[in-house]
Amino acid sequence: MKDRLITLSPFSYLDYEYLESWLTDMASQGWFIEHYGFFRSVFKRGEPSNRIYRVVPRATSSIKDEEIAIFEASGWKFFDSIRSLAIYYNEDPNAEEFFDPEAFKKYSRNYLVLLLIWIPFCVYWIYKFAVYAGSFLTGFGTLNIINDNGIIFYLSLSVGIIFALVAYIRAIYLATSQYLRIKREIKVRHNKQYRKRALFNNIVNTGLIITVVACILSSIFVTFNDERGHIQLDEALNYSESQPYLLREFSPEEWNYIDVESPSFDSSQGSDGRYYSNGEYYIRKNPNILFSKSVTERYEYSVEDATVDEYKSLYYVQYNSSYYEARSEWIAEKFIEELPGYLPIRDAEYKNVSLDEMQVPCDNVDYAGYNKGEGDYQEIIIRKGKQIIYIGYNGKKDLKAEINKIAATL
Amino acid sequence: MAKKALDTLTETMFYVLMSFYREDMCGTEISDYVKRLTKGRVSMGPGTLYTILGSFQSEGLIEKKDAEGRKITYRITDKGVKIYKSEIARLQQCIADAEMTEVV
Numbered sequence: 001m002k003d004r005l006i007t008l009s010p011f012s013y014l015d016y017e018y019l020e021s022w023l024t025d026m027a028s029q030g031w032f033i034e035h036y037g038f039f040r041s042v043f044k045r046g047e048p049s050n051r052i053y054r055v056v057p058r059a060t061s062s063i064k065d066e067e068i069a070i071f072e073a074s075g076w077k078f079f080d081s082i083r084s085l086a087i088y089y090n091e092d093p094n095a096e097e098f099f100d101p102e103a104f105k106k107y108s109r110n111y112l113v114l115l116l117i118w119i120p121f122c123v124y125w126i127y128k129f130a131v132y133a134g135s136f137l138t139g140f141g142t143l144n145i146i147n148d149n150g151i152i153f154y155l156s157l158s159v160g161i162i163f164a165l166v167a168y169i170r171a172i173y174l175a176t177s178q179y180l181r182i183k184r185e186i187k188v189r190h191n192k193q194y195r196k197r198a199l200f201n202n203i204v205n206t207g208l209i210i211t212v213v214a215c216i217l218s219s220i221f222v223t224f225n226d227e228r229g230h231i232q233l234d235e236a237l238n239y240s241e242s243q244p245y246l247l248r249e250f251s252p253e254e255w256n257y258i259d260v261e262s263p264s265f266d267s268s269q270g271s272d273g274r275y276y277s278n279g280e281y282y283i284r285k286n287p288n289i290l291f292s293k294s295v296t297e298r299y300e301y302s303v304e305d306a307t308v309d310e311y312k313s314l315y316y317v318q319y320n321s322s323y324y325e326a327r328s329e330w331i332a333e334k335f336i337e338e339l340p341g342y343l344p345i346r347d348a349e350y351k352n353v354s355l356d357e358m359q360v361p362c363d364n365v366d367y368a369g370y371n372k373g374e375g376d377y378q379e380i381i382i383r384k385g386k387q388i389i390y391i392g393y394n395g396k397k398d399l400k401a402e403i404n405k406i407a408a409t410l
Numbered sequence: 411m412a413k414k415a416l417d418t419l420t421e422t423m424f425y426v427l428m429s430f431y432r433e434d435m436c437g438t439e440i441s442d443y444v445k446r447l448t449k450g451r452v453s454m455g456p457g458t459l460y461t462i463l464g465s466f467q468s469e470g471l472i473e474k475k476d477a478e479g480r481k482i483t484y485r486i487t488d489k490g491v492k493i494y495k496s497e498i499a500r501l502q503q504c505i506a507d508a509e510m511t512e513v514v
Contacts, residue, residue: 066437066480066482067456069479072438073437073442074455098456
């Protein structure tokens with residue numbers, strides 16, 4: 001037979017009338033509270049008894065020995081205090097009750113004020129989140145966000161926010177109604193029917209715990225996965241997995257340049273101090289719930305004149321190639337619909353270019369699109385079944401001339 | 411605000427101050443003493459008593475005299491005596507007014 005019983009702590013700091021009823025009921029079943037925490041309570045088995053518990057709201061959170069001694073002199077033994085609540089018990093079920101209306105009023109008022117202080121912050125936070133989420137979803141599209149950050153993170157964050165809001169709104173409701181009740185009739189209510197409230201609180205608390213844990217774990221996973229998928233220069237140079245169209249095929253000259261210059265690729269200044277070069281090359285693998293394969297190859301290199309005050313660009317090239325294998329054709333189709341809003345090297349003015357406007361003829365693919373922006377900027381999107389290739393390029397080569405060649409690799 | 415609240419003592423406060431006026435006491439003894447004195451008519455819970463002790467102390471009506479373990483003995487201060495006596499005078503005036511009203 002178990003000696004200890006560990007349960008969720010079902011009652012908040014506003015549910016003290018229910019808490020004492022629960023503790024008293026548990027004692028009648030032979031379970032005596034040993035530890036009451038914010039999330040978890042521990043009971044110790046004993047003989048069923050008529051012990052009654054009283055949870056006393058207090059004006060302050062610190063409890064002094066003298067207070068305990070005064071209660072003990074009245075027959076009430078001290079169990080523990082949680083914030084501004086003190087828990088006492090008495091073995092005599094008919095013991096004289098006690099009630100301190102001043103402490104009761106102060107406790108309710110303090111709690112209500114604390115909750116109300118948070119309202120502006122909560123409203124601001126919800127507003128910011130809604131605007132942020134809204135702009136993300138309309139700008140980048142759901143699938144593109146999930147592709148980068150993971151569906152579990154967003155799901156758990158959204159559900160967690162709902163649970164937190166439910167808990168907060170409920171706390172405001174309880175604190176307000178309690179405060180008004182105490183102003184109206186100053187008396188404490190014992191022997192409350194606690195089961196329904198305990199069930200409701202347990203559901204909300206469990207939901208909160210699960211979503212917070214899921215948020216933390218998925219954040220760790222996203223970070224870990226991202227780091228793992230990020231292949232930096234040296235290793236990326238030797239990357240040989242089946243990415244259909246790598247920079248080395250598109251522009252052997254630039255590829256050779258990286259290879260040759262790789263030791264000083266990140267950033268360097270010419271020995272004569274005239275030129276400053278800065279480059280980046282990596283490959284990032286990010287397979288996830290939507291894509292069995294998701295590989296991005298990124299190359300950026302610039303040379304600037306270091307002798308002028310504002311570094312003047314002498315040479316600039318950027319190549320951003322992503323290859324995806326979706327887990328279904330629907331995902332692939334939907335994903336490229338959202339892609340124009342998400343393209344990493346586009347300027348804002350290009351974001352309105354639709355897939356229809358971009359479409360160009362190309363054999364043996366479901367879709368091929370090409371867009372030429374200002375300057376040297378070009379991009380293509382090709383989809384064949386579940387496979388997608390996106391290339392954004394800022395350089396001198398003609399990307400459009402490569403479309404059929406690239407499509408043939410799918 | 412608190413000072414104003416002590417201008418007129420509640421019945422419980424009055425009896426607590428009366429206890430200290432009689433002799434130095436520790437908090438744990440007061441409840442029993444008042445109950446005996448009033449033959450059970452005035453009963454105060456431990457929470458109420460502790461709150462009253464706290465407010466009396468912060469208003470300077472009583473002060474700590476001695477501490478032995480958890481028990482703290484208090485004694486009434488001059489200010490406490492003054493307030494106690496003025497409360498008695500107020501109550502006497504109340505009774506006198508009431509008696510006058512009966513005669514009329």
